[in-house]
Amino acid sequence: MKHHWLPELTATALLVVTAVFQAQAAPIPKLYNTGVDDNGAPLPNATADPHYRLIESADPAYPGPDTFTLEGGWPVAPAGPWIAESAVSRWIAPWARQSTGNAPGSYTFRTTFDLTGFDPAKAKITGKWTSDNSGVDIVLNDVPLGISQPGNFGAFSDFTIESGFVAGVNTLDFLVFNAGDTVNPIGLRVEMIGTVEVAGEPPRIITAPVGGTYIAGDNVSLSVVADGTPPLSYQWKRNGTDVPGANGTTLALDAITVAQGGDYTVVVRNNVSEITSPVAKVTVLEPIPGLFNTGVDNSGFILFDGSEDPHYKLVANPDDPAVTVPVVQDSTVFPIVGGPWVANSDTSVWIGPRFETSAAAGGDYVYELEVDLTGFDPASALIMGFWATDNTATLLVNDAPTAVANAGNFDTLSSFRLEGIFFAGKNRLQFKVNNASAGYTGLRVQGLRGGARRGTVGDAPRIITQPTGGLLLTGESLDLTVVADGARPLNFQWHKNGAALSGKTEARLTLANVTRADAGDYSVTVSNFAGTTNSAVATVTVLERVPGVFNTGVDDTGAVLADGAVDPHYKLVVNATNPDSQDAIVHDSLVFPIVAGPWVANTDKSKWIAPLLDSGGASGGDYAYRTTFDLTGFDPATVVLMGNWATDNLGTDIKLNGASTGLQNGNQFSAYTAFTLTTGFQAGVNTLEFHLNNADAVTGYTGLRVDNLRIGGLPPGGVAPSLAIQRSGNNVVVSWPVSATGYKLFGSPALGPATAWTEVNLPPTPNGDRLTVTITPTGAQQLYRLQK
Numbered sequence: 001m002k003h004h005w006l007p008e009l010t011a012t013a014l015l016v017v018t019a020v021f022q023a024q025a026a027p028i029p030k031l032y033n034t035g036v037d038d039n040g041a042p043l044p045n046a047t048a049d050p051h052y053r054l055i056e057s058a059d060p061a062y063p064g065p066d067t068f069t070l071e072g073g074w075p076v077a078p079a080g081p082w083i084a085e086s087a088v089s090r091w092i093a094p095w096a097r098q099s100t101g102n103a104p105g106s107y108t109f110r111t112t113f114d115l116t117g118f119d120p121a122k123a124k125i126t127g128k129w130t131s132d133n134s135g136v137d138i139v140l141n142d143v144p145l146g147i148s149q150p151g152n153f154g155a156f157s158d159f160t161i162e163s164g165f166v167a168g169v170n171t172l173d174f175l176v177f178n179a180g181d182t183v184n185p186i187g188l189r190v191e192m193i194g195t196v197e198v199a200g201e202p203p204r205i206i207t208a209p210v211g212g213t214y215i216a217g218d219n220v221s222l223s224v225v226a227d228g229t230p231p232l233s234y235q236w237k238r239n240g241t242d243v244p245g246a247n248g249t250t251l252a253l254d255a256i257t258v259a260q261g262g263d264y265t266v267v268v269r270n271n272v273s274e275i276t277s278p279v280a281k282v283t284v285l286e287p288i289p290g291l292f293n294t295g296v297d298n299s300g301f302i303l304f305d306g307s308e309d310p311h312y313k314l315v316a317n318p319d320d321p322a323v324t325v326p327v328v329q330d331s332t333v334f335p336i337v338g339g340p341w342v343a344n345s346d347t348s349v350w351i352g353p354r355f356e357t358s359a360a361a362g363g364d365y366v367y368e369l370e371v372d373l374t375g376f377d378p379a380s381a382l383i384m385g386f387w388a389t390d391n392t393a394t395l396l397v398n399d400a401p402t403a404v405a406n407a408g409n410f411d412t413l414s415s416f417r418l419e420g421i422f423f424a425g426k427n428r429l430q431f432k433v434n435n436a437s438a439g440y441t442g443l444r445v446q447g448l449r450g451g452a453r454r455g456t457v458g459d460a461p462r463i464i465t466q467p468t469g470g471l472l473l474t475g476e477s478l479d480l481t482v483v484a485d486g487a488r489p490l491n492f493q494w495h496k497n498g499a500a501l502s503g504k505t506e507a508r509l510t511l512a513n514v515t516r517a518d519a520g521d522y523s524v525t526v527s528n529f530a531g532t533t534n535s536a537v538a539t540v541t542v543l544e545r546v547p548g549v550f551n552t553g554v555d556d557t558g559a560v561l562a563d564g565a566v567d568p569h570y571k572l573v574v575n576a577t578n579p580d581s582q583d584a585i586v587h588d589s590l591v592f593p594i595v596a597g598p599w600v601a602n603t604d605k606s607k608w609i610a611p612l613l614d615s616g617g618a619s620g621g622d623y624a625y626r627t628t629f630d631l632t633g634f635d636p637a638t639v640v641l642m643g644n645w646a647t648d649n650l651g652t653d654i655k656l657n658g659a660s661t662g663l664q665n666g667n668q669f670s671a672y673t674a675f676t677l678t679t680g681f682q683a684g685v686n687t688l689e690f691h692l693n694n695a696d697a698v699t700g701y702t703g704l705r706v707d708n709l710r711i712g713g714l715p716p717g718g719v720a721p722s723l724a725i726q727r728s729g730n731n732v733v734v735s736w737p738v739s740a741t742g743y744k745l746f747g748s749p750a751l752g753p754a755t756a757w758t759e760v761n762l763p764p765t766p767n768g769d770r771l772t773v774t775i776t777p778t779g780a781q782q783l784y785r786l787q788k
Contacts, residue, residue: 058105127192
């Protein structure tokens, strides 16, 4: 274990304080319910409401402007049908005696409130109203709001008003229609509250503009969301200079050019102050020529069925190695017509090794497109697009894997993006498509485009793809590979734990038939006449292989069993077909669903097992297959279990020693699902159970496939001890377990390929269950590790 020491060992928490303007919310002044006084208390019966005026009346005898609370009794509950009055509001009407009423027709009740000194854009009213008869509308400042209610005078209807307010005095009208042919009751009841923010709020950025990397010709839109006391004004800037005419919340850069790249900001102002948004960096790249979708000519027009694709090459073709040019597939038949493949378009079509691929061989097909970056800086290159494949696929650049994969989603186009992995000059974009078994296969690429800056990256070496370590079991192999660019020739020197490896001077370092001695931190130095660069560290962990671990359908030597044989390593401990039998049978490999079916094909490493030779007659329900392994001689805390499984139908769980791991197999039978277990192991014999469900209502196919099952661990005492470090005054105390016998403490001021580790000549002191060394540090930093 390695630990840094820095002169200042105290942990410093960086407290970031963000200023947020708190809106000063307040009630809207002089906004009253119906039938209350200036203090909000209910008015007496038959009293003029001081806050509501009648500005429209259908009754010549009561033209307004006064409105009144009612006399007691009918039509207000409990005497009548109108909703009962309360401590916060009362009914009002053109006159108090609504037991008689008023003439039918339209009536408008108006109240006013004053927003002087407040921000009208931040005003809001929520409330409820009812009337006799219908509430036709609510009108704010002479603008109808479209808020109505049916005149259900026995209940309230809610309303909310969030816009239309103005500075100063506002008018709020409630329009009521009194139905009927003769005089009858009319009334209005309103309960509402309003809030508003004090004027003078400075602008603030709610959502800042976001930049990105674009290709010349793209339409780019930058936008900002801001608030504050209106009016707000906007001025967009590029590299600190005003963009003429760019004064809105959105800046549209249609058909953007390289010259329009830069750092964009927007200044938001009001009468209080101004604020500038964070920078949105817009990078614009020159288009890369020679990028073509599948199945098109040099002008981008789609080719006829059966035509050879002029841009893609089949550099790997298990169907017929002599065929090196893919062809446009027959678009008139399955699986393009009446099948699951995403339909062809007018910009790309499916290509494959044959015109019609129903009998194409299984295996890996590699479709290659050459991309020439001559004249471009490869470090800036970006290529993106969409692809669909049958079946799974990976994307490589110049034979180096990328992180881009396609799960075999042939019914949709999935996006991909590649950057930072290209060479100067010519590059190879490689679509590696796996055909899981004999049958349909193909590739579809659409929307392929890319860009880069003009220029060169220079002569100094540049690492494009870093070496990647991993977890291995003894006897396995691993290639550590670096992909680098720069002036040729490039020189390589691999290192392990900082020490140069003699004779290891290629871009690839092969660790074959590894032992525990091969574990360590690997790196590579790349150099040429113009300079030197070091790769990232690739950590390789090696565990001892646990014996007696088997895939499904194999014998004690790992050779596959004959169809119908009983698997000696897996037992059916839950068997919906025959609860009395624990025999797991190697499935018939000559029939559906293995032949001409969806199950992942058998190999010489594993086969499908099931409750029957032909599981078409297996009962629906739950199944569990158990295998065992023995960890005697291993430390359970160090054990790692890895493998792949496929199931028909859902794999519902993997249980280790009876405990659920929560792992499921959603891929089911057409592809493997990888699994890894690192906890839950015990000394001695362990059990591993694969649980699955046969979803068929009565009978139907079911089975289990386990492949590449591997278990590794270390013997007791084989775990590298943990090294702890802490500060004690001006000293550093380094400690490790007393049980870690034979280890010595070494130190180094730096970490790298040329690191020199020096033993710390201070004797360790026992302190409980740990050995401690107290060090007075010198220098800028120091690293420590234990080694034998």
